[in-house]
Amino acid sequence: MELFAEGIIKAWQLLISLDSEVLAVTLLSLKVSGLATLFSLVLGLGGGTLIALTNFPGKRVLVSVVNTGMGLPPVVVGLFVTILIWRNGPLGHLELLYTPAAIIIAQTIIATPIVMGISIASIQNLPANLRLQILALGASRIQMAWLLVKEAKLPLLAGVMAGFGGVISEVGASIMVGGNIKGYTRVLTTATVMETSRGNFDAAIALSIILLGLCFGVNYVLTVAQQRQRPR
Amino acid sequence: MSSSDVLLEVRDLTVVRGGSQVLRIPSFSLKCNETIALIGPNGTGKSSFLLALAGLLPLASGEILFKQHKVVPGYASTAYRRKLSMVFQEPLLFDTTVFENVAAGLKMRRLPKQQIRERVTACLDRFRIAHLAERSARKISGGESQRTSLARAFATNPEIILLDEPFVALDPPSRQALGDDLEHVLRETGISAIMTTHEQTEALRLADRIAVMQQGNIIQSGSPTEIMDQPASEFVATFAGMENIFSGTVFEADQGLFSMNVGGQTMKVMGSANLNETAVICIHPEQVVVSLASPELDSSMRNVFSCTVRKIVQMGLFTKVYLDCGFKLVASITNQSLERLTLQTGSQVFASFKATAVHVFRKG
Numbered sequence: 001m002e003l004f005a006e007g008i009i010k011a012w013q014l015l016i017s018l019d020s021e022v023l024a025v026t027l028l029s030l031k032v033s034g035l036a037t038l039f040s041l042v043l044g045l046g047g048g049t050l051i052a053l054t055n056f057p058g059k060r061v062l063v064s065v066v067n068t069g070m071g072l073p074p075v076v077v078g079l080f081v082t083i084l085i086w087r088n089g090p091l092g093h094l095e096l097l098y099t100p101a102a103i104i105i106a107q108t109i110i111a112t113p114i115v116m117g118i119s120i121a122s123i124q125n126l127p128a129n130l131r132l133q134i135l136a137l138g139a140s141r142i143q144m145a146w147l148l149v150k151e152a153k154l155p156l157l158a159g160v161m162a163g164f165g166g167v168i169s170e171v172g173a174s175i176m177v178g179g180n181i182k183g184y185t186r187v188l189t190t191a192t193v194m195e196t197s198r199g200n201f202d203a204a205i206a207l208s209i210i211l212l213g214l215c216f217g218v219n220y221v222l223t224v225a226q227q228r229q230r231p232r
Numbered sequence: 233m234s235s236s237d238v239l240l241e242v243r244d245l246t247v248v249r250g251g252s253q254v255l256r257i258p259s260f261s262l263k264c265n266e267t268i269a270l271i272g273p274n275g276t277g278k279s280s281f282l283l284a285l286a287g288l289l290p291l292a293s294g295e296i297l298f299k300q301h302k303v304v305p306g307y308a309s310t311a312y313r314r315k316l317s318m319v320f321q322e323p324l325l326f327d328t329t330v331f332e333n334v335a336a337g338l339k340m341r342r343l344p345k346q347q348i349r350e351r352v353t354a355c356l357d358r359f360r361i362a363h364l365a366e367r368s369a370r371k372i373s374g375g376e377s378q379r380t381s382l383a384r385a386f387a388t389n390p391e392i393i394l395l396d397e398p399f400v401a402l403d404p405p406s407r408q409a410l411g412d413d414l415e416h417v418l419r420e421t422g423i424s425a426i427m428t429t430h431e432q433t434e435a436l437r438l439a440d441r442i443a444v445m446q447q448g449n450i451i452q453s454g455s456p457t458e459i460m461d462q463p464a465s466e467f468v469a470t471f472a473g474m475e476n477i478f479s480g481t482v483f484e485a486d487q488g489l490f491s492m493n494v495g496g497q498t499m500k501v502m503g504s505a506n507l508n509e510t511a512v513i514c515i516h517p518e519q520v521v522v523s524l525a526s527p528e529l530d531s532s533m534r535n536v537f538s539c540t541v542r543k544i545v546q547m548g549l550f551t552k553v554y555l556d557c558g559f560k561l562v563a564s565i566t567n568q569s570l571e572r573l574t575l576q577t578g579s580q581v582f583a584s585f586k587a588t589a590v591h592v593f594r595k596g
Binding site: 127129130132133135136137138139140143147150151153 | 283286288310313314316317318320322324326327336337340341384385388394
């Protein structure tokens with residue numbers, strides 16, 4: 001308990017002193033995971049809507065693959081992305097290994113199936129005739145898709161939160177493709193692992209509390225956005 | 233009817249869903265300012281027909297013509313779909329305010345904001361839901377939801393409105409009130425409409441023409457009077473609310489009048505028939521006269537039966553009297569007649585109707 005209390009005090013000190021290193025790590029975490037969530041939103045929502053609204057052979061298999069991807073182990077993603085961007089790998093010439101971009105790529109791969117799976121379920125869960133009703137009102141295909149997404153906004157935002165939660169808290173992929181380079185690719189999770197391995201539990205607890213606070217802050221903003229436009 | 237009067241025309245239409253043919257309509261047309269009621273039992277293809285007419289179902293064969301131009305179903309038909317509106321059985325409102333719901337179709341058409349506001353306000357007033365404008369569509373009653381759905385459909389000023397049993401989920405008072413308002417709006421706007429319904433009273437009240445559907449086909453189409461007075465088959469008669477349908481063997485035929493045996497009684501029918509053939513007939517309950525004394529001697533009634541009253545059911549403005557005459561016969565009488573005759577279950581009465589009041593479906 002004493003260790004935990006010290007950690008909280010240390011976290012508070014780091015926060016109020018605006019420790020530049022902690023600030024940089026926090027901002028990088030936010031930036032990397034935020035961008036990964038944004039990309040996964042574009043890919044997952046677009047792909048999920050398309051899959052939900054079209055019928056094609058093998059759809060069930062594809063949806064099963066997406067649903068399996070929702071539990072994709074970050075270390076497996078990290079391994080494959082590393083192989084892909086390794087110096088001699090297919091994308092080695094891009095020199096992405098141990099860069100923030102590599103973490104963004106890996107985290108996008110982790111979050112996309114989460115957003116896509118929840119998007120498919122959310123849109124398929126809407127009333128069966130709603131799509132026909134929207135078309136019968138004179139909607140174009142794009143207007144229809146947009147209205148369906150708006151109708152499914154509550155579960156879709158939950159999907160975004162799940163996606164963000166999944167990537168901000170993952171460590172395996174970030175450490176493998178980012179390398180935890182100080183001031184460059186060190187994010188909150190990799191820094192926490194490092195401090196723990198060094199026995200600096202107070203710093204690790206401080207970083208964990210910041211990570212939790214960040215998760216809460218982002219989810220709070222998304223929840224407010226989710227609930228905001230509901231009329232009386 | 234000139235071709236320019238025809239708004240929508242169907243030729244040799246077939247629709248296949250889930251591997252089986254659900255619609256086979258050789259011909260169908262809707263004229264300007266006309267309201268057609270599609271009636272028929274569940275699963276007969278009424279909703280599929282409306283979806284096909286709305287361009288929302290692929291056709292296996294045949295064509296739909298709107299103002300003599302061929303309609304291409306699917307996403308390509310956006311321009312056509314914008315000339316129509318459709319209201320489903322469930323209101324299917326969006327998770328926003330009532331105002332925004334009614335504005336939805338207008339926003340799709342990218343109308344100026346001021347015009348949207350004016351049209352939405354007019355439609356909210358027309359369906360008497362102006363006071364709900366800023367309320368969440370998820371927090372209003374079933375009747376109010378269906379009013380919103382109708383307002384949304386009418387807001388786009390469609391040339392045709394398709395109504396798929398819009399009152400089915402409503403309680404009788406809401407159904408009556410909304411039916412009155414819909415009737416008023418249809419008359420006021422002159423918008424052509426096709427409505428599916430189970431209720432023949434709704435069809436009679438709102439429709440200029442009734443089309444009876446059975447197994448994906450329209451088996452009879454005509455004015456409400458034609459359908460009620462001259463149903464083409466027992467099926468149509470049943471669906472038109474006809475309860476007195478009988479079959480019997482012809483045992484006498486003479487001078488345009490034949491007699492047949494129904495439940496051990498003799499029924500006289502105007503028309504020609506061959507001896508020993510079976511005839512299927514119906515008598516409209518409104519054509520059956522109930523009296524305490526036999527009218528046989530001093531009236532033109534050719535069919536008079538002594539009966540026992542088995543059941544009396546008040547239907548609002550009129551009363552149905554179920555009679556046992558050796559066969560079961562239903563009579564519709566006014567509430568005043570019920571009172572004057574002091575009818576009760578078990579009362580002994582006479583039921584009579586003219587030979588000309590009997591409609592013959594088939595013989596053979």
